[in-house]
Amino acid sequence: MKQKVVLIGSGFSSLSAASYLAQKNFDVHVFEKNKTLGGRARQLKKEGFTFDMGPSWYWMPDVFESFYNDFGKTTEDFYRLERLDPGYRVVFGENDSIAIGDSLEKIYQVFEQEEKGSSTKLKRFIDRAKENYEIAIKDLVYRPGISPLELVTPTTIKKINYFISNIKKDVYKEFKSPRLRQILQFPVLFLGAKPSNTPSFYNFMNFADFGLGTWHPEKGMYSIVKAMVSLAESLGVHFHTNSNVEKILVDTSGKAIGIQINGEKIDADIVLTGADYHHSETLLDEKYRAYSEKYWDKKVFAPSSLLFYIGLNKKIKNVAHHTLFFDVDFDEHARVIYDAPNWPNNPLFYANFPSLSDPTMAPEGKEACFILIPIAPGIEDTPELREKYLNIVLNRLEKLTQQSVKKEMLFCESFCVKDFIKDYNSYKGNAYGLANTLLQTAFLRPKLISKKVKNLYFTGQLTVPGPGVPPALISGKLVADLIARASL
Numbered sequence: 425m426k427q428k429v430v431l432i433g434s435g436f437s438s439l440s441a442a443s444y445l446a447q448k449n450f451d452v453h454v455f456e457k458n459k460t461l462g463g464r465a466r467q468l469k470k471e472g473f474t475f476d477m478g479p480s481w482y483w484m485p486d487v488f489e490s491f492y493n494d495f496g497k498t499t500e501d502f503y504r505l506e507r508l509d510p511g512y513r514v515v516f517g518e519n520d521s522i523a524i525g526d527s528l529e530k531i532y533q534v535f536e537q538e539e540k541g542s543s544t545k546l547k548r549f550i551d552r553a554k555e556n557y558e559i560a561i562k563d564l565v566y567r568p569g570i571s572p573l574e575l576v577t578p579t580t581i582k583k584i585n586y587f588i589s590n591i592k593k594d595v596y597k598e599f600k601s602p603r604l605r606q607i608l609q610f611p612v613l614f615l616g617a618k619p620s621n622t623p624s625f626y627n628f629m630n631f632a633d634f635g636l637g638t639w640h641p642e643k644g645m646y647s648i649v650k651a652m653v654s655l656a657e658s659l660g661v662h663f664h665t666n667s668n669v670e671k672i673l674v675d676t677s678g679k680a681i682g683i684q685i686n687g688e689k690i691d692a693d694i695v696l697t698g699a700d701y702h703h704s705e706t707l708l709d710e711k712y713r714a715y716s717e718k719y720w721d722k723k724v725f726a727p728s729s730l731l732f733y734i735g736l737n738k739k740i741k742n743v744a745h746h747t748l749f750f751d752v753d754f755d756e757h758a759r760v761i762y763d764a765p766n767w768p769n770n771p772l773f774y775a776n777f778p779s780l781s782d783p784t785m786a787p788e789g790k791e792a793c794f795i796l797i798p799i800a801p802g803i804e805d806t807p808e809l810r811e812k813y814l815n816i817v818l819n820r821l822e823k824l825t826q827q828s829v830k831k832e833m834l835f836c837e838s839f840c841v842k843d844f845i846k847d848y849n850s851y852k853g854n855a856y857g858l859a860n861t862l863l864q865t866a867f868l869r870p871k872l873i874s875k876k877v878k879n880l881y882f883t884g885q886l887t888v889p890g891p892g893v894p895p896a897l898i899s900g901k902l903v904a905d906l907i908a909r910a911s912l
């Protein structure tokens with residue numbers, strides 16, 4: 425008889441694990457507290473506009489492709505992908521921006537214009553980043569983080585110095601232009617920590633950025649959720665929405681035997697949770713939790729975010745599909761996220777206008793606008809603060825791109841710390857999990873296998889390998905392999 429796995433949450437890591445487990449002949453049931461599947465990659469539809477509420481950058485297309493290939497499929501079986509050109513634009517001031525094109529050649533040219541001699545340095549930098557990307561994908565990220573020995577291979581040994589230095593140091597050593605420095609440190613933000621606290625090895629994200637490019641799935645990131653759900657269903661996975669898990673049930677021998685929803689017991693041979701790791705442990709009696717409140721409190725979390733979803737009554741100019749507003753002090757903003765948590769005086773922010781390249785995202789002649797301000801997890805969140813920051817960023821957007829925006833607003837929805845906690849049970853309202861610092865890499869992250877409860881497993885952005893959609897796909901694969909191996 426098939427062994428039954430109950431899975432808590434339906435984020436990308438859970439969707440990935442569900443398909444791999446079904447492929448390995450488990451009977452898989454996914455329980456999601458919200459009414460839709462996909463975790464933080466939710467979709468908001470309003471007045472003909474479509475917004476991806478969470479992730480919007482499609483990076484590392486090879487990881488998605490490899491996921492679909494594992495099931496005899498390809499990305500094209502599910503959605504059409506377009507490489508964006510420019511991949512993104514970085515705004516430094518009025519009439520002052522740099523566009524990152526869709527080929528290395530274009531990017532070398534832009535660098536050379538900004539700083540003489542920098543294209544040659546960038547070529548060397550990207551060659552090293554590419555080498556690290558290949559090592560990361562082949563030798564590191566697909567390891568379950570059980571033992572430090574996983575990291576020791578003939579290729580990784582040669583890279584030991586990349587774990588001693590950090591991204592900021594490397595970038596500052598090579599490049600003088602403050603703008604190029606900011607652009608090269610930007611990909612690190614996806615890992616959730618400051619560039620000065622991120623090992624140089626993670627420069628492979630620069631290759632992901634410049635070398636592999638920024639892509640857009642037609643109809644937005646929610647197309648990935650739809651693809652993964654349809655794949656999982658075709659493999660026999662059962663999905664249950666509006667199903668808030670209240671407890672993980674453990675028998676007297678210390679073995680997980682199911683979950684509780686609405687006071688009712690649902691039996692299982694194996695429990696796997698893809699909900700926020702901290703929250704998942706609160707579903708256990710205290711004696712079965714592997715990590716204390718003190719442990720979580722000391723960890724470096726990825727930022728939370730203040731998000732706005734705005735329908736605009738006209739087309740917008742002087743911006744790209746992805747536009748970064750880096751016209752303020754990057755280090756000061758990072759300081760109030762990580763060192764002295766507070767609201768930033770002058771926030772850097774990111775604006776996404778998907779309808780610029782995908783007409784399905786907004787009615788004709790209008791623009792869908794998504795704005796993200798990274799903020800420290802756990803800080804105060806009130807309607808007044810949201811309003812204040814909406815005005816700050818819209819004033820800047822108007823001034824920097826030289827057009828009216830505020831009076832074109834048809835509606836504006838916001839999402840912040842309190843919503844992350846309420847909707848996703850996210851620890852301190854973090855947006856994308858536990859950062860990838862040196863001391864929070866691989867075997868130093870919370871484990872995929874419970875240390876205290878038999879047949880209980882974890883997946884997702886707080887465990888291995890880390891934050892982001894591609895790592896979530898990998899996390900699901902890793903945990904499914906561990907479960908299958910333990911069940912032999």
Ligand SMILES: Cc1cc2nc3c(=O)[nH]c(=O)nc-3n(C[C@H](O)[C@H](O)[C@H](O)COP(=O)(O)OP(=O)(O)OC[C@H]3O[C@@H](n4cnc5c(N)ncnc54)[C@H](O)[C@@H]3O)c2cc1C
Pocket residue numbers: 432433434435436437438455456457458462463464465477478479480481482483667668669670698699700703729731796847848849855856857883884885886890891892893894896
């Ligand atoms: C605003 C934002 C922007 C981002 N931008 C990008 C980007 O551009 N590119 C990128 O690659 N990544 C990005 N990320 C990160 C990426 O979205 C996440 O790392 C990834 O989606 C996390 O997936 P997950 O499976 O770990 O968990 P989640 O998506 O958090 O899923 C966990 C699920 O568990 C459910 N759950 C929680 N508690 C319970 C319970 N008790 N019972 C039942 N269900 C429960 C939650 O409702 C949720 O659906 C972004 C994230 C955010 C929030």
